Amino acid sequence: MKEYSVCIVGGGSTFTPGFLKSFVRLREKFPIKKLVLFDIDKERQELVGKFGEILYKEHFPELDFSYTTDIKEAYSGMDFIFMQMRSGGLPMRQVDEHIPFAHGKIGQETCGAGGLSYGLRSVVDMIKAIYDIRTYAKDAWILNYSNPAAIVAEALRREFPDDKKILNICDQPENVIRSVSRLLNVDWEDLDPIYFGLNHFGWFKHIYDVNTGEDLLPKVKQIVKEKGFLPQDAEQRDASWLDTYGFVEKMLEDFPDYLPNTYNQYYLYPEYKFSKLDPNYTRADEVMASREKRVFSECEEVIKAGTLGDKFETISDAHAEMMIEVAISIAYNKNNRYILIVENNGAINNLQDDAMVEVVCELGINGPRPMRVGNIPQLYYGLLANQVSSEKLLVDAYYENSYTKALHAFTINRLVNDVTVARELLDALIEANKGYWPELK
Ligand code: G6P
Numbered sequence: 097m098k099e100y101s102v103c104i105v106g107g108g109s110t111f112t113p114g115f116l117k118s119f120v121r122l123r124e125k126f127p128i129k130k131l132v133l134f135d136i137d138k139e140r141q142e143l144v145g146k147f148g149e150i151l152y153k154e155h156f157p158e159l160d161f162s163y164t165t166d167i168k169e170a171y172s173g174m175d176f177i178f179m180q181m182r183s184g185g186l187p188m189r190q191v192d193e194h195i196p197f198a199h200g201k202i203g204q205e206t207c208g209a210g211g212l213s214y215g216l217r218s219v220v221d222m223i224k225a226i227y228d229i230r231t232y233a234k235d236a237w238i239l240n241y242s243n244p245a246a247i248v249a250e251a252l253r254r255e256f257p258d259d260k261k262i263l264n265i266c267d268q269p270e271n272v273i274r275s276v277s278r279l280l281n282v283d284w285e286d287l288d289p290i291y292f293g294l295n296h297f298g299w300f301k302h303i304y305d306v307n308t309g310e311d312l313l314p315k316v317k318q319i320v321k322e323k324g325f326l327p328q329d330a331e332q333r334d335a336s337w338l339d340t341y342g343f344v345e346k347m348l349e350d351f352p353d354y355l356p357n358t359y360n361q362y363y364l365y366p367e368y369k370f371s372k373l374d375p376n377y378t379r380a381d382e383v384m385a386s387r388e389k390r391v392f393s394e395c396e397e398v399i400k401a402g403t404l405g406d407k408f409e410t411i412s413d414a415h416a417e418m419m420i421e422v423a424i425s426i427a428y429n430k431n432n433r434y435i436l437i438v439e440n441n442g443a444i445n446n447l448q449d450d451a452m453v454e455v456v457c458e459l460g461i462n463g464p465r466p467m468r469v470g471n472i473p474q475l476y477y478g479l480l481a482n483q484v485s486s487e488k489l490l491v492d493a494y495y496e497n498s499y500t501k502a503l504h505a506f507t508i509n510r511l512v513n514d515v516t517v518a519r520e521l522l523d524a525l526i527e528a529n530k531g532y533w534p535e536l537k
């Protein structure tokens with residue numbers, strides 16, 4: 097069995113310790129010989145890096161593990177590069193979420209004005225990072241789940257049209273499927289979904305039982321109506337995530353056709369969500385007060401003790417496991433099914449070919465093979481055509497340094513929807529993103 101070299105970009109992320117543990121758990125299925133963590137933030141990288149050294153000394157001593165802030169060391173000789181970059185870090189996520197609130201709109205890291213703000217930062221940093229990667233690892237698979245994934249995917253499609261080894265992916269559809277499996281009390285791997293949409297704006301059209309072929313969606317709707325909806329890992333989630341999953345029940349009342357991605361709440365209920373969110377304590381604040389503290393204090397404790405002790409099991413990580421399974425499907429040409437972000441080209445028949453859509457794909461050594469969902473009904477077509485236009489206009493703004501295109505992207509976004517507010521927001525975000533955004537003229 098070939099052994100692989102792997103790099104994680106964003107090695108100082110709160111998600112990295114869970115990832116590191118998952119490489120131990122999955123080592124039989126995905127044997128790696130070398131793992132390098134890379135981050136531009138030296139301090140965070142060192143903390144997670146030192147934690148990793150102790151973890152692997154105890155649980156995977158033959159692994160060649162290191163961490164660095166140097167791109168050449170990070171990328172040279174890599175087979176797989178997991179990208180979880182957060183451009184501007186959590187402090188800029190806070191900005192993306194707070195500024196829109198001050199203008200009466202929802203700030204969210206991937207939806208609405210917050211997502212557009214983060215989008216322009218990520219496009220700049222991701223394009224640069226991929227050129228760097230290709231300088232040192234021209235054949236590496238790049239598994240990208242940096243947000244906002246829809247906008248990043250659109251920019252990478254344009255910048256690297258011939259690069260067939262960039263894969264854009266999000267874990268939320270699979271999180272929903274795992275949550276459905278909890279609801280039905282079945283193994284999530286026995287669920288075979290049909291899904292369509294854009295990243296963070298999609299729907300499950302069917303959820304088949306792989307063994308019987310039965311479409312379980314009607315049953316799922318019924319149980320959600322009776323019992324509500326919880327994330328699979330509800331016990332480890334912050335309150336805001338429990339609200340988010342719980343809101344699926346309301347979305348199914350108003351839009352009974354399909355099971356929605358949880359993120360649809362922002363696009364379909366912006367005023368309600370706005371009224372419920374605390375402008376001074378958004379998700380960024382919650383993450384810094386909870387996950388960041390929890391994960392980093394675990395790293396500190398392990399470093400202080402010099403041993404993992406009983407902390408191997410404390411972080412379970414569906415997200416990391418999914419990303420590693422994705423790499424396995426490519427590495428061993430398994431053609432397993434994943435919900436991935438790919439160029440449409442007819443997968444959603446009545447949506448433009450060059451939209452980056454999220455659909456079920458078979459995934460093997462030559463990349464994703466999307467499955468077609470046919471024509472989607474008018475309602476969904478209308479929502480998606482609008483959102484894809486907003487995302488494309490933002491990427492146009494990046495390429496053309498165009499203030500007007502950015503203004504139009506904000507204006508037609510469902511979470512802004514007014515040119516006067518869009519202009520105020522854009523001006524405030526230009527100011528806040530100095531040094532991150534390209535100049536818009
Ligand atoms: C889900 C989404 C990711 C997003 C994450 C945010 O997993 O698919 O795109 O980054 O949630 O989670 P957080 O806990 O940081 O709000």
Ligand code: MN
Nearest residue numbers: 245266267268
């Ligand atoms: Mn996502």
